[in-house]
Amino acid sequence: MELSKRRNLRKHRFLAGIASASLAIPFIPSDAQAASICPTSPKLTGISSYTRVTTYAAGGRMGYYAMAARAAGSDYPTRVAVFDGSISNYAMLTPTAKFGSLASQKSLATSVAKFETYVNSDYFDFGSYMPESAIVSGGVLVYSPPPGLARVSATGGSKVLSYVVQTYGEATGYTISSPLVSGANKATVVGVNLKSIPANSIVAFTPKNPSATIPQGSYGIQVRDNVVTRPYVHGATVRPTTGIIFQATGSAIPYLKKFSIGNRALFTLKNGTIKKLASDTITPTGFVEFGSNKIFVNAMNYSGTHSTGATIFDRNFGPVSSQAVGNATFALDNAGVVQQVSKNNGVQITLNSSTKTRVFQVFGSQANLVSQLSVGQKVRYVSTFSSANKNKVSSASGRGSLLLSKGKNIASCTGSATSFRPRTAIGWNASGHFWVATATMGMDHNDGGYRVGGSTLRQMSDWLLQMGATEAVGFDGGGSVTQFMSQSGIAKRIDIPTDPSDGHEAWIRDVPVGIAFAPGS
Numbered sequence: 001m002e003l004s005k006r007r008n009l010r011k012h013r014f015l016a017g018i019a020s021a022s023l024a025i026p027f028i029p030s031d032a033q034a035a036s037i038c039p040t041s042p043k044l045t046g047i048s049s050y051t052r053v054t055t056y057a058a059g060g061r062m063g064y065y066a067m068a069a070r071a072a073g074s075d076y077p078t079r080v081a082v083f084d085g086s087i088s089n090y091a092m093l094t095p096t097a098k099f100g101s102l103a104s105q106k107s108l109a110t111s112v113a114k115f116e117t118y119v120n121s122d123y124f125d126f127g128s129y130m131p132e133s134a135i136v137s138g139g140v141l142v143y144s145p146p147p148g149l150a151r152v153s154a155t156g157g158s159k160v161l162s163y164v165v166q167t168y169g170e171a172t173g174y175t176i177s178s179p180l181v182s183g184a185n186k187a188t189v190v191g192v193n194l195k196s197i198p199a200n201s202i203v204a205f206t207p208k209n210p211s212a213t214i215p216q217g218s219y220g221i222q223v224r225d226n227v228v229t230r231p232y233v234h235g236a237t238v239r240p241t242t243g244i245i246f247q248a249t250g251s252a253i254p255y256l257k258k259f260s261i262g263n264r265a266l267f268t269l270k271n272g273t274i275k276k277l278a279s280d281t282i283t284p285t286g287f288v289e290f291g292s293n294k295i296f297v298n299a300m301n302y303s304g305t306h307s308t309g310a311t312i313f314d315r316n317f318g319p320v321s322s323q324a325v326g327n328a329t330f331a332l333d334n335a336g337v338v339q340q341v342s343k344n345n346g347v348q349i350t351l352n353s354s355t356k357t358r359v360f361q362v363f364g365s366q367a368n369l370v371s372q373l374s375v376g377q378k379v380r381y382v383s384t385f386s387s388a389n390k391n392k393v394s395s396a397s398g399r400g401s402l403l404l405s406k407g408k409n410i411a412s413c414t415g416s417a418t419s420f421r422p423r424t425a426i427g428w429n430a431s432g433h434f435w436v437a438t439a440t441m442g443m444d445h446n447d448g449g450y451r452v453g454g455s456t457l458r459q460m461s462d463w464l465l466q467m468g469a470t471e472a473v474g475f476d477g478g479g480s481v482t483q484f485m486s487q488s489g490i491a492k493r494i495d496i497p498t499d500p501s502d503g504h505e506a507w508i509r510d511v512p513v514g515i516a517f518a519p520g521s
Contacts, residue, residue: 038413041462044080047071053494054487058519060085060116062485062494066442074420076453079442080463081483081494083117083517087275087432090517092163094121094137094397099301100318102129102510109484109491112516117436118484118491119424121161121515122398123151123476128303131512133398134158134282134385141385142316143513144284146299146306151398155283156298157388160396161426161473162280165521169271170208180204180246182228182265187255189246192269200250204267209239217247219256223265230261244269275521277428279473281388282396286312288332288360290379293369295362297383308364315351323348326361328370333357337378343371397515403427403461404472410461411474417457422481422495425460426515427469435467436517438483438495444506451479479509 048067055061064081072078095111095118097103109118122131132150135143147156168174173193180187180202190201193209197217205214220232224243236245244267248256259265286297288310298309301317305324313323325346331339333355340349340356346367349359358381362370373379387393403411403425411417422441428434439460441453455463457474464472483495496506 038458041456041459042072044463044466048078048080053485056085056116056519058085058089058116060090060517060519062117064494072455072459074441074453074455076420077442078420078439078454079496080437080439080455080460082467083436083483083485084467085116085434085517087163087277087428087434089519090116090434091275091520092161092277092395093516093518094135094395094513095516096135096137096142096316096513097129097511098318099131099143099316099512100129100303100322102512104510105482105508105514106484106491108511108514109516112518114486114520115484115491115516115518116486117494118482118514118516119426119436119438119475120480120482120509120511121424121475122513123400124512125150129512130303131398133160134284134396135398135513136160136162136282136385136393136396139392139394141282141284141286141300141383142314143302144282144300144385145302146304146309146311149304149306153281157281157283158398160280160282161399161515162278162282162387162391162393162396164274164276164278164391165394166274166392167272168274170206170269171210173209174270174274176270178268178270180223180259180265180267182259182263185255185258187246187248187252187259189267197247197249200252202246202248202252202256204269205236205239205245205247206269207240207242212239213237214239214245215247218249219253220245220247221256221259221265222246223259223267226264226266228259228261228263228265273521276432277426277434277471278389278391279399279402279471280391280393280396282393283386283388285384285386286382288379288381290373290377293372295360295366295369306363308366310360310362310366313351313359313361314357315353317351320348320350323359324361326363327367328362329360330362330370330373331356331359332379332381335378336381338373338375341370341373341375343373397513400474400476401457402472403457403474404465404469407465407470409458409465411457413456413458420452420454420456421477422451422454422479423457423460423477424475424481424483425464425472426475427464427467427472429468429470433468435464435469435472436483436515437464437467438481439463440481440495442496444496444498451481454481475515476511480511482508482514 439455
């Protein structure tokens, strides 16, 4: 990146902490501050006009709300651009630059085949260009900062927005409500082969339950060949060998007791795929094992040092000169065979496509274990990560604060959250509908790196709630805010209007990672 742009980025980082009412930038008028309390946001449809731009074949819709200056409190006109669709028809992907560098957001958007919308995502360090949270792509952890850094917990967890794709069936168990019917009697079964029976609920257990023992209900029945064959007056604890055992707790017991012995009872087992968005926490759990030794992976493609454990560098990282040097270093090929080792001091090792495919820079006390490695030795490398919500995460990118939770607006309304700033957020609800939204000043304003106008954080949350979201998270705001849409196969900026009079495209900040949605899975 050219020197002038780097200076602009650093300048923005400094100015971002200054309240907009006191900005000393002569060509940008100051913007009003929202009240320090939590005011009620105006109804979006009452203060703006909506323009539908396009509807895609997969059902996604792109459009924007436009409001006049001061309609919502900002000194500037405001544009809220929104893509909405059903997650069952879409995949969320996380395009990235080579770690340690930045990429144009247009190139990130267009790197995703058939993308329909793209927005900026994680915060990042303006000096090293390192994202502040973990990134998952294609079900693989591709980036993670070390524990205790920036937005990472002391145990290595990063708060992220996850795209989850999970298959379900009897063998895995699932929480999906289905009816159990016998004549006029009908009961709701909340799940199959669950690890516990929720209060006041009915759960079904089948021979494919992974454990020989099952959670005991207060009352149960067995159904075989669609006929109720026996009751369990105190519940059952043993997995059935045939048929299905239904067990009830609390207020659900009377409903199950209406199913009499010898009567027909119908219940349909389900198999399929669940796709959803989720606020989650991702933690690296990978390691290198040889003999009785384990070197734990505490960071991935991160250019800085840390206290102990290994940082892995792979093909997703930038130049070798940016590798952090550990207290010891080794390189593996794809088969787990040691290709190079430096036992007493760390060195930078250049990656290649065939032999040195992963470089391990090892820090602190774990560096001593490298002395037991030698070239040609085969080790076991396990590349894994955990989800705090036990989700099967297909992709994930770092996020800011929670904005909506269970239909409640929990966004902050103090400090910088009260400023009218460009905002990026994604919301969703239990039915699988999702919204990708940006709020900007609603005009093409090339201000050298600092952007004002848009909405407060609380307003963005309220507007997502008004659209139908019950859960939402925020992302990096200010100068990073960018939303692209695909129109006739061309990436078009939608978060702000272009200004044809001066014949240029509005300034866009380069970033290391974004989020895109495209049809498919």
